[in-house]
Amino acid sequence: MGARLSGSYRRRLCLVIWDVRRREAFCARDRMGNKLFNYHWSGKTFVFASELHTILELPWVSEILNEGMLAEFLANEWYSRDETFWWGIMRLVAAHRMVADANGLRPEQYWKPDLWTTLPYSKDEEYIEHYGELFTDVVRRMSRSFQPLACEVSGGLDSSAIFAMMEHLRRQQKLLAPGLEGYTLAFTDDLDANELDYARAMGDYLGIEIHEVAPSKMSLSWYREWARCYREFPSYPNGVMGLEIRKQAGNQGSRALLVGVGGDQWLCGSRRYYAKVLTASEWKTFFVCLEADCRDMGLGRSLWWVFRHGCYPLLPDSVRQLLRKIIIGNRSGGVDRLAWLTPPMRRVIRQRRDQYTRSNIGRKRGIEKGEQELAFLDTYLTHALELEERMAASMGIELRRPFFDLNLVQFAYRTPEHLKLRGRIDKYLHRKAMMGLLPQTLLLRETKAEFSITFRWYLSELKDVLTQDTSFRTWDWVDPDKVAELHNLGDHLLHSNMPARMLWTLFGCKALDSEPGRDPSRYTVSNLMLN
Known part of the structure; x- marks a missing residue:
């Protein structure tokens, strides 16, 4: 177990090793949770599988719905990272290992992101250069395939950057695959979802065709059959809309599809950089951030951000609660997500809140690191990625997510927030590093598609x-x-x-x-x- 696996997949493994002498199974899931691991322990027999239905087929495994997970989904509040929809069937959490023997199961976390390691850089250009080299290496390693590679090109910054880098590597004969095809969804009947202009701009810039694919609109009966067959929540329509891309990629001989998921989690910034620089008395950086915000948004808005994201998070809890009552009052926007639940289900979700209350990361630990650590622990994101993984696997396609590469994620933790968000420019560092690789149309894009x-x-x-x-x-x-x-x-x-x-x-x-x-x-x- 001490040997280090080499290659692009060393951090994308789930494994079980049976020790005959000790009569115990050593289990582990990769650090970022790229691969799935479900298990059931009856007190006598330990069963594991990547898909739930294989475990539920066993005669000693009861098929009883887990009302706690039902409550979480129906309330749109996700807390549990290790449960499934079925009582007794659990998930091994990302970055966890577990020993299973006749005495039971002993799970433990073996890794977590290093929130405090910093890079020895003082200039923006050094961070930008480091990121560019890292991104190139990540995409190159994830391009290893005996079959042509497929890439989802939405027209956004993230997937377009991956595709552009893959094409750049191909022209340098450094792509570790015999071919490359790009695919984009064609929402021709909805302006909010339509990104064809950006995808076409990417194709024109590179001088290659990007296949335009109609989004998948499956029937309700298809979703029912999926749930009945796989015994899983049958995903959401905005998760299934890309199913036709997976199908066409497979028909063209591809077995791996690279996607841009993760860019929003690790490349976007937060104006909590004001709290960070105020806490550390980094006045030079403070005025650089304030100047950039004033230039784009004006003095009034910028000073509000200084208070909202800089001063307010550093106030005592009692003061913040008082200010929240004064400013917000009893107003509540949007839809009440609990009002439609029956009283028993509301009790269940309240119990879940108490049981799975997220730990307070703490202002003294570095206010800007809080949201990044929560992104790593984001329970809904975990569910979404697992649903996406299963959906692609059903089409014979392996999903590869460069922005969930361990090294790139760790770099995100080591990068100051003001390099991710500057003025009104989000993903600032990413945009700077991609200059020359992407057309100006994409580099300057500030909008995002909306798939309602x-x-x-x-x-x-x-x-x-x-x-x-x-x-x-x-x-x-x-x-x-x-x-x-x-x-x-x-x-x-x-x-x-x-x-x-x-x-x-x-x-x-x-x-x-x-x-x-x-x-x-x-x-x-x-x-x-x-x-």
Whole structure:
């Protein structure tokens, strides 16, 4: 176990090693949770698999829905990182290892991000150069394949940078694959979701074609069958919309697809840099940040940011609570995500809050590191990445996420926040490092696509499914009158997908509660007898 694995996949492993002499299994999941690891311990038998349905096929594993996870999904509040939708089936958390023997299971965390290591740089240019070299190396290592590579090119900064770097490496004969194809979604009927102009600008800049693919709009019955077969929440429409890209990439011979997920988590900045520089009395940096903000947003807005993101986080908790009451009062915007839950389910989610209260990272530990550490611990992001991984695997495609490379993530922790966000320019360091690699159209882009349309596709169908069918026990989870209110609200909030998202979550949980229909002969499962 002391040997270090070499190559681009050394940090993307899940493994189990059986020690015959000790009669124990050593289990581990990669640091960033790129690969899946589910397990069940009966007190006698230890079972592990990357997919849940293989474990649920076993006769001694009960198929009982975990109401705690139901409550988290229905409330849109995610806390547990190690549970699944089924009682007794757990997930090994990223960066954790576990020993399983006749005495039980002993999980422990073996790694966490180093929040305090700094780089020996004093100039912006040094950080930019370091990042450029690191990004090049990460993409090169993740390009290793015997088959042509596929890349998702949304037209945003992150996926476009990956594709441009892959093409740059190909022209230098340093791409570790025999070919490269780019794919983008063509939302021709929705301006908010349509990114074709940016994707085409990327293709024109490189002089190569990027395949334009219509987004996948699967039927509700398809989602039901997915839930019944895999015994998993059947994802969200904005997660399934890229399924056709995976299909076409596979038809073209690709077995790996590189995506830009992670750029928003690690490249975006936070104006908490004001709290950091004030705490450290770094006045030169403070005035550099203030000058950049004033230039873009004016003195008034900039001084508000100094207070909101610099002074306010450093105040005592009692003072902050008082100011919050004075400024905010009793106002609440958006949709109340708990109001539609039944009283028993509200009690469950409140218990989950108490049980999984996130630790206070603490202002003394460095205020700017807090959001980055929470990004690493983000429970919803964990669910989203795992759903995406399963969906791609069902199409025979391996997802590769350069921005979740361990070295790149660790670099993000070591980079001052004011290098990520300067004035109104987010991902400042990334943009600077990509100059010459991306066209100006993309380097200057400040907008992001918005995919509410994928939820609105299903609003009318969901209304029929969720309000007319009273044969299921969903009303033990939510109030039917509140469900009807959400339908009406969803028809009017065209630029908010929350009502439709909540309704979709109910549909997905209902699909899980249906009677499964599986073919056991299709699947295999690994298990170890420990006694």
